[in-house]
Every structure is written in structure tokens, then in C-alpha cells.
Amino acid sequence: MNTGNQPLRAGGLAADHEVLWVPPREAWARTRMGDYLDWVAREQGYAFADYPELWRWSVDDLPAFWASIWNYFDVPAYSQPTAILTDADRMPDARWFPGARLNYAQAVLRMPGLADGDTAVIAHSQTRRPVHYTVAELRDQVARARRGLRELGVGRGDRVAAYLPNIPETLVLMLATASLGAIFTSCPPEFGARSVIDRLGQIEPKVLVVVDGYRYGARSIDRSADVDEIRSALTGLAHLVQLPYLHPTAPPMSGASSWHELLGRAGEFTFEPVPFEHPLYVLYSSGTTGLPKPIVHGHGGILLEHLKSIALHHDLGPGDRFLWFTTTGWMMWNYLVSGLAVGSAVVLFDGDPGYPDLTGLWELAATTHTSYLGTSAPFLLACRKSGLSPKTAVDLSALRGLGSTGAPLPAAGYRWVYDEVAADIYFASISGGTDLCTAFLGGAPLLPVRAGVMACRALGADVQSIDEEGWPVLGREGELVISKPMPSMPVGLWGDVERVRYRETYFGAIPGLWRHGDWITIAEDGSCVIGGRSDATLNRGGVRLGTAEFYGVVDAMPEIRDSLVIHLSDNDSGADELILFIDLEEGRDLDLALRQRIAARLRAELSPRHVPDEIHQVPEIPRTLSGKKLEIPVKQILRGARPETVTAAGVLADAEALRPFVELRERRSGAAGSAARDHRKL
Numbered sequence: 001m002n003t004g005n006q007p008l009r010a011g012g013l014a015a016d017h018e019v020l021w022v023p024p025r026e027a028w029a030r031t032r033m034g035d036y037l038d039w040v041a042r043e044q045g046y047a048f049a050d051y052p053e054l055w056r057w058s059v060d061d062l063p064a065f066w067a068s069i070w071n072y073f074d075v076p077a078y079s080q081p082t083a084i085l086t087d088a089d090r091m092p093d094a095r096w097f098p099g100a101r102l103n104y105a106q107a108v109l110r111m112p113g114l115a116d117g118d119t120a121v122i123a124h125s126q127t128r129r130p131v132h133y134t135v136a137e138l139r140d141q142v143a144r145a146r147r148g149l150r151e152l153g154v155g156r157g158d159r160v161a162a163y164l165p166n167i168p169e170t171l172v173l174m175l176a177t178a179s180l181g182a183i184f185t186s187c188p189p190e191f192g193a194r195s196v197i198d199r200l201g202q203i204e205p206k207v208l209v210v211v212d213g214y215r216y217g218a219r220s221i222d223r224s225a226d227v228d229e230i231r232s233a234l235t236g237l238a239h240l241v242q243l244p245y246l247h248p249t250a251p252p253m254s255g256a257s258s259w260h261e262l263l264g265r266a267g268e269f270t271f272e273p274v275p276f277e278h279p280l281y282v283l284y285s286s287g288t289t290g291l292p293k294p295i296v297h298g299h300g301g302i303l304l305e306h307l308k309s310i311a312l313h314h315d316l317g318p319g320d321r322f323l324w325f326t327t328t329g330w331m332m333w334n335y336l337v338s339g340l341a342v343g344s345a346v347v348l349f350d351g352d353p354g355y356p357d358l359t360g361l362w363e364l365a366a367t368t369h370t371s372y373l374g375t376s377a378p379f380l381l382a383c384r385k386s387g388l389s390p391k392t393a394v395d396l397s398a399l400r401g402l403g404s405t406g407a408p409l410p411a412a413g414y415r416w417v418y419d420e421v422a423a424d425i426y427f428a429s430i431s432g433g434t435d436l437c438t439a440f441l442g443g444a445p446l447l448p449v450r451a452g453v454m455a456c457r458a459l460g461a462d463v464q465s466i467d468e469e470g471w472p473v474l475g476r477e478g479e480l481v482i483s484k485p486m487p488s489m490p491v492g493l494w495g496d497v498e499r500v501r502y503r504e505t506y507f508g509a510i511p512g513l514w515r516h517g518d519w520i521t522i523a524e525d526g527s528c529v530i531g532g533r534s535d536a537t538l539n540r541g542g543v544r545l546g547t548a549e550f551y552g553v554v555d556a557m558p559e560i561r562d563s564l565v566i567h568l569s570d571n572d573s574g575a576d577e578l579i580l581f582i583d584l585e586e587g588r589d590l591d592l593a594l595r596q597r598i599a600a601r602l603r604a605e606l607s608p609r610h611v612p613d614e615i616h617q618v619p620e621i622p623r624t625l626s627g628k629k630l631e632i633p634v635k636q637i638l639r640g641a642r643p644e645t646v647t648a649a650g651v652l653a654d655a656e657a658l659r660p661f662v663e664l665r666e667r668r669s670g671a672a673g674s675a676a677r678d679h680r681k682l
């Protein structure tokens, strides 16, 4: 066992990625992962020399590993499990912790290591003044909301929905709902009525809690008309509760009761004991067609996964302040809430992180003494592009960790973090998603950080890269699969009683393996790089090109704010076109010189195959609300699909962003279009 006196083993690391941070010698003694390793050695007799050994055990002996997580975190339970995992080899029918009865909300509100008067929630908003809850206040609010919901008739299995932003009331509502064994779901108020109805209409909530509107940067957005439309569309809705947010003194709309009434009476701080797989919340994953997929997550799976991930991988615990910039429409919100379960205070933010400029989010981290800040790759890259230096702009002395997700972060983004945020920070780009409500790739505080590389696969996550024939491969790109069950795999899809859709969605392509839809390269040492979505592949002349490496080169050019690349191919006609779209910085134009510079860069840094056939300037790259580029919808539009059929409502950050692609398709398909195409050809 490594006692912390010897340097950690770094053998086998991908040598072509420079090391930007090395864990300090005392990392083992000081981090929660080190503490857990000591505990596993002491209590279970397993001694591991380093992270790779620990990871190997965590996936080879799933029952022993997950039992250790249950015991190390001393999960509060009403009844203990009779087994840890049954039918492990029959994914997706594996069963976790049969016999256990617990409640996620109880475990979260335990807030270990914190006293009643300690800070539990700090919330900043562009709509109202900051709000602060102590541990005792948060518990009291949840108990009140629980009583209010019960008096509205909410019980086990009922659905409670929020059309609320990332504010303490949403967190209180979620925990109160879970405490009753009812099922929570949320849509952020950026979603218009159609998007909300598409989601909530599928799960028929009994209670809906809404805001009247909100401020985003300098803009006020009133949502009363949307609330009216949503209310009329939700047939099973028994109660509408309104939180006065944009207009704090206005009475609730007709037919609605107020949030203050809901919380009017003190309640008991109690919890409904539920089985491990009892539904906790429904998240939505938007495909390119049809309604958003309603993914049901369970109490026990989410609790265990988040305890492991937030405490061991992010190294968070009592005394920490955890801020991840997210809305209530992204799984990172649910992840953030679980920060309380490890004893960290959570910092909530509702508004535009780039308002009045990109310093905004860093300033928030500074004023709230945030110790771990999470954000997205597009945000970090935008900060880099703008020449921002957070370490000189604000006091980040409390910051120990920084996280990024939403898209792969290229090496230049990592370098910027260490140059301009802090040289001694533990940084991790993480990857996972809504379907597992976690990150299964990321960092570990005992591993070095290398530019452009995720340091490891998460504990308990048997992530593999497989080739075309299904063999696991190392050191070359393959399809990302998870080959063994994880407790936070969905307990089902809403309404899919026979689990037909569930099987088809995740296990249909490769029976017995969870196919995630990404390309991944895993190195000998377990570090990994995501190469882009496997369904958005650029496959030129039979050679596969990852979108992530493409963006790494193009987005690094100072003239380019953002980019999107697609590959159009057609076996019948023999078409094989690589088309690049770029959004240029203010005052820049796509002239011949810039086209040639882009081509030269791609040729030199990647290969001649990466040089696009066409480059088009667009006013904006279409992205989802959580920052993901919409490559597939763009490809489908260029192939002739109508925009409303390629994205579900509410997916796009800006619905107008698809228009230029429709226009391009029209130009390309018309006679005038061919002339224009020739003109634009690189």
C-alpha cells in the first residue's frame, strides 16, 4: 500500500500529453480518495498501490466495491440489503441492493460534518438578492414543503414538477418530493410552453410549481402566458403553485396557490422508506426526433454514484463550497444537489454566466468562496479566446478544484486553466451524461493532469473502447461501451413498462453492452480522450475522423469563435463532402486568406483528409442549452429534413440558429445554389 511517502506511480501514461499538474506528495493523506484507500485497506483488507489498481478492483469485483461505498459513506438505511448485486451478467436486468430501504433526501439532508448553524446553500440570482440557508433552515424548509405537498394529496409515486430556475426553492421542492417517495422532475423557465408540455405531458404531474418569470442578464422574461398554456395542457394536474420571483409582490395568478402558503406550516422532518430502485426523479434526454426521452433514476443508485463521484473524484466534503453552473434542465443540477450529501455547501446561480462579461462566473466563485467550480468546455474556451485572466481579475484563493463538461476540452483549454486560473488547482474535464446522471470519465485527485486527456475511468465504471468486431482496444479509437452494470443506470424509461424501449435505446446496438454513442481512445494507463459522437462521425474515404480533434484545431484560431463540422456521404451517388461552419469573431470576414489559413492548419496539424470541401460563415453555431453542438440535426437538415423534425422542442439554446442551414440547403438544391456553392468552394 502507498502510505503517501513514495511518489505515486506514473508509469505508462501517454507521454505525448504534457503534464500540467502533479498531485502533491501529501495527496494520499489529504484527499478523500486517499482516506477511502486507507479505509478499504483497514476495513476490507484490500491494499492498492495506486489508482489504476483501485479502478481494476472496482470493476472486477463490483459487489465488493459498491459494498465498500455503502459502508464507507455509512449510507442511512431503514433496512439493510440482502445482497449487493444479483444477475450482474444479465445487463440490463442486474439488480442492485435488493432488500435495502432508504431515502435519497434523508441521506442528502444528513449533511455529514455540518452543524445546524453551518452554511448549506448560497444562492445568487440576477432576479433577486442573494439567499443563504443554514443546515437547520434548509431542513426546516424541506419539512414545511413536505407537509404542504402532503396536504395537497401528494404521496408515494405521484409526480411533482418544477418550472423553476436554479434557486433554493427548487432544491427544497425536490428534496421534499423525494422525502415522500413521490417523483420529481424539472424544466428551467428558459424552456417555452411547447418544450415543457413535451416533457411534463408524458409523466402527468399532480402538482406543478412555477415562477412568473426571471431575469437573464439585463433582460426580464415574463412566463405567465407559458404557464397558462402549460397548465391547460397538463390534464392530470391537480394543483398549481406559484413562486413570485420576477414580480415578488404580485399575487399568484388565478387558480394558483402561493409558494409561501405551501410552506406556511412547520412540518415533520421524516422520510418515506423506499426500495433502492424506487423512482427519484425523471430527467429528459432529447434525441433528434420525437419527444424527449423520460429517463427515470432511482433513490439508491443516484445516491451511491453521487457519493462516490463527488467525494472521491471531486474530493469534496465538509467545509467545501460546490458550484456548478447549470440550469434545472441539465443533469448537472441534480449532481450539484448531491454535494450536500457529502457535507459540502452548494452554491446555486440563476442567470447569465457571461453577464455583464465573462468575468461574471469567476466573480461569483470568488465572492461565495467557492472551493470547487464546475463549468463547461465552451465557457472555458470562450474565456480563453477573450483573453480573460481570472487569477488576475478576481481573488480565487478559496478555489481548490475546477471541472468542465458538456464537450471534450482540447489541450489548449487545459493549458489556459493552469496559466490563467491557478497553477496549483486540481482540474478535471469529465464526461458521462443524463442517462447515468453522472460522469464515468474524469479525474482523480491522486493522478496527474495532462493536457487534453481525462485522467481515468471512474471507479466502478467499466468503460471500454471496442473495435468494429467488438474487441476491446487500447491506444486506438473505438466505440465507448460500459460492459458491466452501474447502480445509476436508469431504473427505466417512463411508461415503458416492459422495458422494451429501454433495452433498445441502450443495449439494442450491441446486446449485453451499454453503447453510449461516443468515440473514445483509452490509453494503457487508463487515461482517455473522447473523439466526438459516434453517430456524428466524419468518415472520409473510409478513414474515421473525430470531431473533437477537428474542433481542437479550428476553435483555437483567434479569428474563430465557434465551429461545427459535418460529413455528408452517400454510397449511391458517391458523395463525400466535409463541410465546416464557422462563427467568426466580431469584425472578421471569411475571405480567401482565412479559408487558406484554416485549410493549412488542418492539413498541417491533422491531415489532408481533414481539409473541408466547403467552409461557410454562420452567425451562430447551434448548441443545446447545455452547450453541445448539434452536428446531427445540421446534417439532417442539409439532407432535406425540416428543422422541427430534427430537434425536440426546447433543445436549442437559440431556435434561430438552424435557419442558415435551411437556407444553405435551399441554395445547394437550387440552380442558383450550385453557382453559389462553386463560389463558396474552398
Ligand SMILES: CC(=O)CC(=O)O
Residues within 6 Å of the ligand: 332, 405, 406, 407, 430, 431, 432, 433, 434, 438, 439, 626
Ligand atoms: C457529465 C456530463 O457528461 C455532462 C454532459 O455533458 O451532459
